Amino acid sequence: MTSRMIFSGFGGQGVLVLGEIVATIAMNKGKKVTWMPSYGPEMRGGTANCSVIVSDKVIGSPIVQADIDILCAMNGASVDKFLPKVKPGGLVLVNSSIATKKIQRNDVDVVEIDATNIAGKVGSLRVANMVMLAGFLKKTDLFTLDDITDVLKQRFKGARSQDLIPLNIKAIEYGMEE
Amino acid sequence: MKVLMKGNIALSEAAIQAGCTAFFGYPITPQNEIPEYMSAKMEPAGGVFIQAESEVGAINMVYGAAAAGARTMTTSSSPGMALKQEGISYLCGANLPCVIVNVARCGPGLGGILPGQSDYFQATRGGGNGDYYTPVYAPSTVQECWDLVFHSFDIADKYRTPVMILLDGMLGQMMEPVETKVHPRLNVDKPWATNGNAASRPRNAITSLSLFGEVLEAMNLERFKVYEEIAKKEVMVENTVKDGDTVAIVAYGAPSRIVVNAIDELKEEGINAGLIRPITLWPYPGDIFLNLPSSVNHILVAELSMGQMVEDVRLAVNGKYPVHFYGRTGGVVFEPIEIANKVREILGKPTKEIESKIESKTATQDENLRGGI
Numbered sequence: 353m354t355s356r357m358i359f360s361g362f363g364g365q366g367v368l369v370l371g372e373i374v375a376t377i378a379m380n381k382g383k384k385v386t387w388m389p390s391y392g393p394e395m396r397g398g399t400a401n402c403s404v405i406v407s408d409k410v411i412g413s414p415i416v417q418a419d420i421d422i423l424c425a426m427n428g429a430s431v432d433k434f435l436p437k438v439k440p441g442g443l444v445l446v447n448s449s450i451a452t453k454k455i456q457r458n459d460v461d462v463v464e465i466d467a468t469n470i471a472g473k474v475g476s477l478r479v480a481n482m483v484m485l486a487g488f489l490k491k492t493d494l495f496t497l498d499d500i501t502d503v504l505k506q507r508f509k510g511a512r513s514q515d516l517i518p519l520n521i522k523a524i525e526y527g528m529e530e
Numbered sequence: 531m532k533v534l535m536k537g538n539i540a541l542s543e544a545a546i547q548a549g550c551t552a553f554f555g556y557p558i559t560p561q562n563e564i565p566e567y568m569s570a571k572m573e574p575a576g577g578v579f580i581q582a583e584s585e586v587g588a589i590n591m592v593y594g595a596a597a598a599g600a601r602t603m604t605t606s607s608s609p610g611m612a613l614k615q616e617g618i619s620y621l622c623g624a625n626l627p628c629v630i631v632n633v634a635r636c637g638p639g640l641g642g643i644l645p646g647q648s649d650y651f652q653a654t655r656g657g658g659n660g661d662y663y664t665p666v667y668a669p670s671t672v673q674e675c676w677d678l679v680f681h682s683f684d685i686a687d688k689y690r691t692p693v694m695i696l697l698d699g700m701l702g703q704m705m706e707p708v709e710t711k712v713h714p715r716l717n718v719d720k721p722w723a724t725n726g727n728a729a730s731r732p733r734n735a736i737t738s739l740s741l742f743g744e745v746l747e748a749m750n751l752e753r754f755k756v757y758e759e760i761a762k763k764e765v766m767v768e769n770t771v772k773d774g775d776t777v778a779i780v781a782y783g784a785p786s787r788i789v790v791n792a793i794d795e796l797k798e799e800g801i802n803a804g805l806i807r808p809i810t811l812w813p814y815p816g817d818i819f820l821n822l823p824s825s826v827n828h829i830l831v832a833e834l835s836m837g838q839m840v841e842d843v844r845l846a847v848n849g850k851y852p853v854h855f856y857g858r859t860g861g862v863v864f865e866p867i868e869i870a871n872k873v874r875e876i877l878g879k880p881t882k883e884i885e886s887k888i889e890s891k892t893a894t895q896d897e898n899l900r901g902g903i
Contacts (some may be wrong), residue, residue: 372705376534379707387534387705391643412790414704417865418885471726 353408353500355494356416358434360401361426366481371402372426374488375505377495378406381439386414399429422492424484427451435460445487447480465485470526479523486527493509495526532707533870537675537697538563540708541631542571545603546681547712550629552595552602554588557645560699561633564605568878585610588615589630590670596626599723605631607699609640612657613853618692619658625722625753627686630658631680633702636834637863644861646699647783650838650849653696654812661750662682663757665764665809666694668782672706674809680713687718689756696811700832700863701784712853760813771804773823773873777873779850780806780843781832785863789832792869803830803873811839813829816846828876830854832869834862 361369368389375387388403398499403416420438421458428451431444438444440459449468465487488494504517531842535543542564543551555565555573565581572579578595587898588604593809595602611632621628632653636646653666665685666718669675675697724734724853740746770793783791786807793803802825808815819829829851832842840855847853856872871881 369612372534379534381534385534385705385707388700389703391699391703411787412794413788414700414706414784415788415863415865462635484554 354411354490355406355421356419357404357406357422357424358401358416358420358430358437359404359424359426360399360430360434361481362400365478367399367400367424367426367479368402370375370481370484371404373485373500373503373507374494375406376497376506377499380499380502381495383407384409384411386411388414388416392440401430401434424443424487425451426481426484426511428453431455432439443487443491445484447484447490463491465527466530467527471523474523474526476519479520482520482523483527485524486530489524489528499508500524510520531710533710534705535672536563536705537669537701537706538633538703539567540672540676540680540681540899541605541695541702543565543568543710544676545629545683546571546577546756546858547710548680548683549715550601550603550683551575552592552600553579554591554595554602554604554808555580556582556588556606558583558585558607558610560635560645560702561605561631564631564633564703567671568816574855581858585613586617589614589621591628591897592628593617593621593624593626596621596628597624597724599725601629601687601718602625603629603631605633607633607643607648608637608652611649612651615652615657616659617666619656619660619662620738621692622656622658622662622664622753624736625690626692626736627690627774628664628692629682629684629686629695630692630840632697634698636859642861643699645784645834645863646859646861647698647785647833647860648835649696650833650835653694654814656703662753663812664692664694665689665760665813666696666813667766668696668809669701670783670786670807670809672701673708675701676708676710677713680715684716685760687720688716689760690722691756691760696783698784704784717835731825732874762811765813765817766809767818768805768807768809769818770807771822771826774825775802775804775823776825777801777828777830777876778806778819778822778826779803779830779832779869779873780808780839781838782808782811785832785834788864788866789869791866792873795866795870796873801873801877801879808839811842814842814846816842816877819843819846819850820853822851826851828852828854830869830876832864832872833857834864863868 359367361367375385426447447467448464467480469482553568686693
C-alpha cells in the first residue's frame with residue numbers, strides 16, 4: 353500500500369516538521385518513506401509545503417503533485433491549491449481555525465480541526481501542527497499516539513526540550529476530544 | 531538502525547565518517563545544509579572547517595589540504611562550481627585527491643535554485659583548462675549519497691585524482707531513511723605529500739607546472755594511463771532492461787526515479803520499458819548499449835537539461851538504435867506522464883492528456899537540428 357500526502361500551510365506553522373514526524377513514524381514501522389520540501393525562496397509567513405510518501409514498495413519520484421491520498425492543510429491557500437488534486441475517497445484534514453471556507457467537494461472525507469484555537473488553549477500556538485495529528489489518529493490506522501510519543505522522545509532529547517513532550521501530547525489529546 | 535535524513539546531511543556525515551578532516555565551503559542554495567552541518571561537526575570530530583572568502587578560495591584551500599595528505603572536501607552548487615573550475619584543473623594537474631560535491635541547480639548564469647542537470651558537460655568534460663577528467667558519481671537516493679561518499683574518498687586516494695559527486699537540489703533537499711553504515715576505509719600511503727617531514731625523506735614538490743614539452747607530455751600520458759585504468763575498472767551502472775522490453779530509458783540521479791514511475795505506468799498498458807541508470811557519468815557506462823536484449827528498438831534519454839548526457843548515449847550507441855530525447859529545464863521537473871507520453875509518441879501510440887501545474891512548452895530538442903538519430 354502507498355499513501356501520498358501533502359502537508360501545507362504558512363511558513364512558521366510547522367508543516368515541514370509535521371511531515372517529518374509522520375515520515376519518521378512510518379520509517380520506524382519499517383515502511384519505505386520519502387519527504388520532499390517545496391524548497392524555494394521561502395520565508396516566514398509565506399507558503400510552505402512538503403510531500404510525504406509512505407509505501408511498502410520502493411518509492412520512485414518523491415514529488416506529490418496529484419493523486420493525493422491525505423491532504424493536511426493548515427491555511428486557506430493550501431486548501432485552494434491542493435484540494436482539486438486529492439483523489440476521490442481521499443482524506444482532507446483542515447485547520448478550520450484559519451481555513452474557514454466550506455470544502456467544495458463531497459467525494460472526499462473531510463475532517464475539520466480547530467487546530468490553532470486548540471493550540472492556544474493548550475498554551476502555545478506553536479503546537480497547532482501537532483493538533484492536526486489528531487486527524488490522522490481518528491481517521492487512519494497509520495500510527496498510534498504511542499508511536500508519536502516515541503518520535504517526540506527521539507526529537508526532544510535535551511533536558512530542557514524534554515519538557516516540550518507533554519505539551520505536544522496534550523495538544524494531540526485536545527484535538528482528539530474535539 | 532535507519533535514520534531519516536536529507537541528501538545534504540547524508541553527504542556531510544558520511545564525509546566525516548569516511549575520515550574527511552578538512553572541509554572548505556562557501557554558502558549557496560541548495561547545498562547550504564552541508565557547510566552548516568560541517569561548521570558544527572567538523573571541529574568536534576577533530577577536523578577543520580573554514581568558510582572561505584569565496585568558492586575560488588575554498589577549492590584552493592582543498593588543494594593545500596590535499597597536498598598535505600588530508601582527506602578533504604568542498605561542496606557547492608552550479609554557479610559556485612563554475613568558479614571552482616580553475617582550481618579543479620590545477621588539482622588534476624597536480625594529481626591531488628579530493629572530493630568535490632555539486633548539488634546542482636538550474637542555469638545558465640545565476641539561473642535559479644530549483645533542481646537541474648545542466649552541469650553534466652561541466653562535470654564530465656571539465657570546465658577548466660587542459661586535458662583532464664574527474665570520476666563523477668551520480669547518486670539517486672539518499673542512501674546512495676551516503677555510500678558513494680565513502681567510495682569517492684577511496685577512489686580519489688587510490689588514483690590520486692579529484693572525484694566529483696553530482697546530484698541535484700531535489701536529492702540534496704529530500705529526506706529518506708539511511709542505513710548509516712561506516713564502510714571500511716581504503717588506506718593509501720601518500721609518500722608524495724608535503725607534510726613537513728623534509729628531514730626524513732627527499733623533498734616533495736607538488737605543482738601542475740612544467741615548462742619542458744617532453745616532461746609535461748610524459749606527465750599527461752601517465753595521467754591518461756590512470757584514466758584508462760579507471761575507465762576499465764570503475765564503471766558503475768544500474769540496468770533493469772530485460773528481454774521483452776522495447777524501449778530503454780536512460781536517466782541518472784533523482785530524475786531517474788521519475789522514470790521508474792513512468793515505466794510502471796507504461797507496463798499497465800502493455801508497453802515494456804527498462805531503465806539504464808549510469809552511476810558513474812565519467813567513466814560513462816557506454817558498453818551497456820552494446821549488449822541490450824534484441825527486443826529493444828528505441829533508446830530514450832530523459833534529463834533535466836536541454837540534452838547533455840544524450841551526447842554520450844549517441845556516442846555509445848553509434849547509430850545502432852534511434853536515440854530520442856526528453857528534457858525540462860529552468861527547474862521544472864518532468865512528471866512520470868510526460869516520460870510515458872514520449873514513449874507512447876515514439877511507438878506511435880496515442881498520448882494521454884497532462885493536467886500539469888505548468889502548461890509551458892516542453893523542451894524536446896529539435897533532433898534534426900542537433901544531429902538527429
